[in-house]
Amino acid sequence: MTRAVVFDLDGTLIDSVFDIHAAVAATLAALGRPTLDPAAVRGFVGDGVEKLVERCLDATGGHDTASLRAALAMFTRAYAENPATLTRPFEGVQQALARLDSAGLALAVATNKPIALTEQILASLGLRQRFRVVLGGDSLERMKPDPMPLLTAIKQLGGGAAVFVGDSETDEATAANAGVPFHFFSGGYRRKPAAEFRADFVFDRFEDLVERLCADAGT
Ligand SMILES: O=C(O)COP(=O)(O)O
Numbered sequence: 001m002t003r004a005v006v007f008d009l010d011g012t013l014i015d016s017v018f019d020i021h022a023a024v025a026a027t028l029a030a031l032g033r034p035t036l037d038p039a040a041v042r043g044f045v046g047d048g049v050e051k052l053v054e055r056c057l058d059a060t061g062g063h064d065t066a067s068l069r070a071a072l073a074m075f076t077r078a079y080a081e082n083p084a085t086l087t088r089p090f091e092g093v094q095q096a097l098a099r100l101d102s103a104g105l106a107l108a109v110a111t112n113k114p115i116a117l118t119e120q121i122l123a124s125l126g127l128r129q130r131f132r133v134v135l136g137g138d139s140l141e142r143m144k145p146d147p148m149p150l151l152t153a154i155k156q157l158g159g160g161a162a163v164f165v166g167d168s169e170t171d172e173a174t175a176a177n178a179g180v181p182f183h184f185f186s187g188g189y190r191r192k193p194a195a196e197f198r199a200d201f202v203f204d205r206f207e208d209l210v211e212r213l214c215a216d217a218g219t
């Protein structure tokens with residue numbers, strides 16, 4: 001019986017690409033690089049901010065250690081100024097979290113986004129109080145797809161049967177590495193076709209996730 005649910009953040013609970021894109025655009029403009037559209041940036045999210053910035057530089061002329069360090073600092077500053085201006089929870093997320101919480105499930109977030117930004121975004125969207133545990137990409141020694149963040153979140157929730165809900169190849173690999181069932185949100189920032197994901201459950205409406213988890217939890 002499922003009692004703990006760990007969620008990915010970007011592309012799963014929140015549609016954050018437009019704020020991320022704005023910070024990328026400001027960074028690329030400051031560096032005199034060509035710009036990237038939101039669809040391109042969407043495909044770069046999910047492996048932490050350093051990988052995101054590295055991919056943006058590689059798509060616009062390449063990078064070395066110094067240019068990556070400079071661009072990462074610019075991006076982080078720009079993103080921290082507007083982390084939740086255009087960002088919104090996906091449709092049905094607020095209601096789904098409220099239902100799961102009242103069904104007695106213990107909820108956590110395990111994201112590769114830095115923890116300070118994660119906390120700021122969850123608070124400003126009114127989502128923070130739903131989660132007993134929130135882990136960011138810099139909370140632990142290793143980030144997803146290493147199993148450490150997912151296994152730590154489950155442990156901090158008190159253990160027991162758990163599932164991981166995510167949107168990307170990184171999340172699919174994290175669940176497999178941790179040996180935790182994967183519930184796949186197909187409406188997020190995946191790069192490969194949805195049909196190619198190995199998942200225990202696939203959904204694109206949060207009502208369907210709630211129905212499945214409440215059935216599992218026996219409520
Ligand atoms: O790549 C990031 O910074 C965060 O992405 P995630 O919330 O999907 O882990």
Ligand SMILES: [Mg+2]
Binds near residue numbers: 009189
């Ligand atoms: Mg994601």
